[in-house]
Amino acid sequence: MHKKELNRLRVVLAEQKVTNKWLAEQIGxxxxxxxxxSKNEMQPSIETLxxxxxxxxxxxxxxxxxxxKKYE
Structure with missing residues (x-):
C-alpha cells in the first residue's frame, strides 16, 4: 500500500536550507x-504545525x- 504524504516539512526545510536539528532546537x-x-511516519498536531x-x-x-482535487 502506498503511504500518502500529508505534509511537506522535508521539502520546506530543504528550501530554507535548515536542518531537522535546527528545527528541533527551535521548537523544543x-x-x-x-x-x-519529515518522513510522514507520524504527523504533528495542527497547533505544532x-x-x-x-x-x-x-x-x-x-x-x-x-x-x-481541482476540477476544470
Whole structure:
C-alpha cells in the first residue's frame, strides 16, 4: 500500500536550507520527532504545525499537501 504524504516539512526545510536539528532546537522537540514528521511516519498536531510555520516564517498552508482535487 502506498503511504500518502500529508505534509511537506522535508521539502520546506530543504528550501530554507535548515536542518531537522535546527528545527528541533527551535521548537523544543527531538530530532527523531522532526525526522518522523519529515518522513510522514507520524504527523504533528495542527497547533505544532502552526508553530513550525511561525518559526519558519511561512504560511501554515505551505506545510500541507492539498487534499482536494481541482476540477476544470
Amino acid at each position: 522537540k527531538s530530532q527523531t520527532t522532526i525526522s518522523r514528521w 502552526n508553530y513550525i510555520a511561525s518559526v519558519l516564517k511561512i504560511d501554515i498552508r505551505d506545510l500541507l499537501n492539498p487534499t482536494l
